[in-house]
Amino acid sequence: MDYTVVIAGEAGQGLQTIGGILSKVFARSSFHVFTHQDYMSRIRGGHNFYQIRFSDKPVSSSKSRIDLLVALNRESIEIHKDRLTEYGMVVYDASYVKKTYQGDEFLDVPFESISRELTGSSLMSNTVATASVLGMLGMDLNIYEGIIKESFKKKGEDIIKKNIDASRAGYDYAIKKCLKCRFSVPSGVGRPGLLINGNQAIGLGAIASGCKFYSAYPMTPSTGVMIYIASKAKEYGIVVEQAEDEISAINMALGASFAGVRAMTGTSGGGFALMVEGLSLAGMTETPIVIAEVQRPGPATGLPTRTEQADLLFLLYAGHGEFPRVVFAPGSPEQAFYLTNRAFELAEKYQIPVLILSDQYLADSQWSYEGFDLSEISFTDYRLRGREFQALKQYKRHLLTEDGISPMAVPGEGEHVVVTDSDEHDEDGHIIEDAETRVKMVNKRLKAKMESIRQEISPPLYYGDERAEIVLVGWGSMYGILKETVDVLSSKYPISMMHFSQIYPFPSIKEHDFMERLKMAQKAICIEQNATGQFARYLRSETGFDFDLKINKYDGRPFMLDELIGQIEEII
């Protein structure tokens, strides 16, 4: 069993609420869930949709075909009806869209009039719609009712009751009328699942890592990280500040980090472009910082609400001058959660900027999991505080050490002063100009540290046939789709996936043998959501390996499973 439900309509019609609730119902019913969102850069009108796939087997991508379309307006039917599967159904409100569609696949449920009849207003139409989907699927209504009770707790019993009434009516109506529905959804086995998207996972990872300061300027599709952290600010003692611009955002975070707290900022490509000077400042002053860059298609404003992976090379080399950094590109919310934790640990341990490269596809896609293992989360306080700091005879912020790591004290917690400088500086942090100190500092700050950092980087994740002839290579948000592609195609071909989420520094090829696998493969295909094949280029700069097969998509939309499979089969 593997169904795709799409809720489609105009911005402002509440399709995100319907989609969000349905996903939650499926996850609580212990199905595997994967959702993705397609929305325009406008607040009302236009055409958006919310796509949910749920199954009793793991799912980690979307498909082109739709089993159940919830159409909130007429345009949605026109746009999506060709995507229906053989027994696919459309549910809609004929009186609302002012047209009745003929054909077995159309189910007219009068969302509005049911709502109005029962509650006196059309406000609960979406509740009716949501419940009718559950009816069509032949699922239970209990879980949805539970969700209604939770979400409207603050609004009072009356609202809860009205919603429950509306949901029951929609549900019953659908069951009664949907004679053509052939859906068969087993009752859940296993435990209810956690459902989380990429932005939330980064925010959660940050809080779990002791992040106490988040300054940012709103920018789609990264704003979700800020919103999540802000929603927990009070409870978890976090300062979240909306800066006047991105330059300020990164400099504030650096100030907070200097003063002794774990600090982070987040943005998308255009905002990151403005942070580049600050990134270089972090490098020079050895101030830890974590930066989430949630990509959207560029250049410039591009397609603000869509997805792309075209900022990779930019991030690898952003900033004037040379300084160490780490770049992670999680492939799933789970990876985002753990890698954000790792980002904070490495940032603090090596006193460097760590970049988390995500994209709109990952940011807005929900994945379901049994749970996260919190014992995997680490926390070490790498700073010199209080007594330990006071006890020092002398203190030099940029002390030359063999491993390049200097003691990082919290200013004010001891009598010593903490000095750092964006100019080249001596061990004390004071400005210098001589060649000798310069060389020592570069060797310490860049060379010594970079080698140790490389040891911290895990090799790519290899999945599938150990002796695969076809290796699909990808990074970041390509993880889910590549994994399922391998699952599908492995019955036909000796195929595997190599997924990079720890991008920079490049995992040591002396210590890990993944390049051997790539060289042994008959066909290595680099699959990326950009036009120029940035990862392929990066891999070549690190290893000399040249892909002769590449699949690139740059229309701002994620790959659909069947689409990618088709493209792969075409070229192999």
Place this chain on the structure above:
Amino acid sequence: MDYTVVIAGEAGQGLQTIGGILSKVFARSSFHVFTHQDYMSRIRGGHNFYQIRFSDKPVSSSKSRIDLLVALNRESIEIHKDRLTEYGMVVYDASYVKKTYQGDEFLDVPFESISRELTGSSLMSNTVATASVLGMLGMDLNIYEGIIKESFKKKGEDIIKKNIDASRAGYDYAIKKCLKCRFSVPSGVGRPGLLINGNQAIGLGAIASGCKFYSAYPMTPSTGVMIYIASKAKEYGIVVEQAEDEISAINMALGASFAGVRAMTGTSGGGFALMVEGLSLAGMTETPIVIAEVQRPGPATGLPTRTEQADLLFLLYAGHGEFPRVVFAPGSPEQAFYLTNRAFELAEKYQIPVLILSDQYLADSQWSYEGFDLSEISFTDYRLRGREFQALKQYKRHLLTEDGISPMAVPGEGEHVVVTDSDEHDEDGHIIEDAETRVKMVNKRLKAKMESIRQEISPPLYYGDERAEIVLVGWGSMYGILKETVDVLSSKYPISMMHFSQIYPFPSIKEHDFMERLKMAQKAICIEQNATGQFARYLRSETGFDFDLKINKYDGRPFMLDELIGQIEEII
């Protein structure tokens, strides 16, 4: 004959004037001249020096050893005396530095008291010093007198006379007292030479290319470009605007370019970091712009007045999203002049940003030439103006064309409107969100253009033994030093240089066979002024070729000829 003269002292003592005049005298005497400057980031005090090499054979780098040191303070003697050649001399004013040095190499010329005696003030001490150098070298005073007359024309006869008197006195004094001087400077053969530094050459190239708008924010070592252009603004009808910040600088230039003039900005790494979003805007709106990035050592503020080549990878990939660009890195003022012209031509022809990557070493170094060939300068007006524009039936700024180049009209010169957008847009320039238009636009803007642009890129300059076993590879300001290194070492080894000044897109290896030479060489050495070997990495990403020999310098100072030769001989 090949002499090195160094003028050393504190900031503010006028050593730049002395150095500038001496270089000019040497160039006018038809010698080959190469100068470089070493100065601190302060206005008074500290220690600076100005190094001049002149010879009857071409010179294009500096050497460690000094033949004649003009020491304006005591510290200068201490710092530089160990660099003297066997018959090297120091000229200084013992009463001013309050110490008399013993030894044949020291010549005490009382700069100040001669000035005071003759002119009643110490203001002409530097004139005395300058002339004494000419005396020590046994050169003629005529050319210097000519320079005095030119430079003080506006200040009147009296000042000219005083300076000439002072110079004669200093000259005579030196000739009389410098019995140990063994310099032998032939009287010039050939024609007087032109003397120009990298910043001036870029400015000159810009004016020659019809640049009419330059907006920038001051930043060492790029400010010289702005100063040169500003000095010609009135005469050549150029608007030069000091912006409030670098973000404004690039956006102003884009505005001016959109409105119909050739526009440019210039900065150093930190300022460029702030321009990155604007760069991406140029890419999306297809607005031509030329940007000079004059590097200094980073990260962050780094060493503001020194040299490095560590922004290469940053520039290649700067900006979110993907768009075409060209990156040039001239190796000499001459290359800077011609490549700046080419930058303007390509920027306008392809409607793209073109970056000129220079550095402090090139910016502040003067080279002498017989002249520049102005017939090599091209100018084509690629814009639709006036009647041609008016005659169109319809106009679409971003028309889809096979070669990717859309008609670029000057707004206001016809009834059609000119529309562009930082969002993804249609042919008219209006915002769109659909996948199909997106793909068409990327194919037009990026893919179609990039291939034609690559055809415009010349292969690297190859110099030396055709079947060299040792190939020195470098880019940008390494040109002069590598060339001379080859000259020196070619008597001992089959050696050559491969110099890249047209960096990006990478010259086509299908059409040019330079990579064959590299592969055939027994030793290919990549020589760069940075710590991580950025060009080597870039070359590998383009060709897979991996250097096993690299020489990297990152102390902020340029290579000296003998120093580099030593390092090469050590590793081959």
Place this chain on the structure above:
Amino acid sequence: MSLDRELYKGQTPAWCPGCGNFSILETLKEALSELQIRPHQVTLVSGIGQAGKLPHYMRCNTFNGLHGRTLPVATGIKLANHEMLVIAVAGDGDCYGEGGNHLIHAIRRNINVKLFVHNNQIYGLTKGQSSPTSLQGMVSKTQPFGSLSEPLNPLAMAVALDCSFVARGYAADREYLKYLMKEAINHRGFALLDILQPCVTFNKINTYQWYAERIYRLDDSYNNTDRKLAFETALQWGDRIPTGIIFRNNKAVFEEKIPVLKERPLKNNFNPPEDLQTLLKEFY
């Protein structure tokens, strides 16, 4: 005689029904048509935000650039072609937040550019975060404790910077807004016109009603050349909110001070110089 407004017809707006931006758009078309400025004689420079989309919804030269960077682009255009009418269309986040620095310096320059700010006291396009002009205490998803900063008073700031034309309009008072737009366009020098614009979707505080209860037009006796009075007037914000021309002066215009622009627009001067030899000679 006004020009036919169809001349300015553009794409269908993607704004929310009821948004204050519609009246600003229509009023701008009216003002241009009454001033007989044809579409190709004006360039609209916009940033990113709901306001920034305006130029797509009409027909005229357009540079829709980056969020916050309208004024530098507008300045560049004006310097390259000072015969062009250049209007920067910005949001409050765009122009007072991200682009605040450029505003200060455009005012200092007194470049003859018009800045129309769609001030809805909110970030519209990014879904309702508070903006520099949001009232204190406005809660949003990114400001869980409410906006803690004092709202920016752009008019007082402009008066303090001696801005040569400072005005406030209200989107729903279209007649007066048209008058203010025309005055701003006709003014010689930089003109800031801050337009209060209800955002019906996200700003539930500063609604049509909220504005209607407070807004009044400055009366004819108001002396808008008195800087101190202008400052006091600009500070009025509460029960009564003045609209009208708060301040104006006649100081010299930036581009007129640049000798190079005396004879013709820079863009007409695009050929490279012929006497390059003269330039070269200086280096010998």
Place this chain on the structure above:
Amino acid sequence: MSLDRELYKGQTPAWCPGCGNFSILETLKEALSELQIRPHQVTLVSGIGQAGKLPHYMRCNTFNGLHGRTLPVATGIKLANHEMLVIAVAGDGDCYGEGGNHLIHAIRRNINVKLFVHNNQIYGLTKGQSSPTSLQGMVSKTQPFGSLSEPLNPLAMAVALDCSFVARGYAADREYLKYLMKEAINHRGFALLDILQPCVTFNKINTYQWYAERIYRLDDSYNNTDRKLAFETALQWGDRIPTGIIFRNNKAVFEEKIPVLKERPLKNNFNPPEDLQTLLKEFY
């Protein structure tokens, strides 16, 4: 009892002999010593420029960051540790040019940071280009037609933005400058202290003598809580230039409005939360 000034001893300044920065440096040490603020209790945040070097010439916590970005860094530090005295030391180019936007928003926040601007009306470190406060007509190598913009009046702008403490000092009037520094430090809220500072090398217009002829101290009767009077006073610039506290108010301080900072500085709260399970549960 003042602290021993040797406590603050730093590196030897690389400024030009006679530069106004020397008195600012010495005065700051005096002010801190008299206020008994020990070096580790204060953090100086500076940008790039001659002014930006000041922290190296004394001993105290220092973050010498980027040109123009003092205030965001200072804001971050203050939010992470509001028990620390945070002083931003900036140049006029630094803070009114490159960093102008941050000034507007730091004032709006009313974060309890002190901003001391070394206003020499010139770009010193980059060798004499005109700055936002340079007088009109000042010719430099990058402004061949002279500075064409109206000089920024930072005090008038600050008053317009309702800045909670606005003052002007003069480098050569050390006693008074010390008083102003102490007042700024003791003030609760954001404090802008603009310090006129002769640049003996590049600014040949605004010399010691030029200032001496014009500068006066506001007298005791001056009511610095009157915003309109403050505005008028801030506009005085010409034959007579006032120094002193131009304006002050007692509005609420930013960091005190953030509930999270009520109990202790953020930096003391560095451990990750223990009840992560609670967070996770919401996703089920």
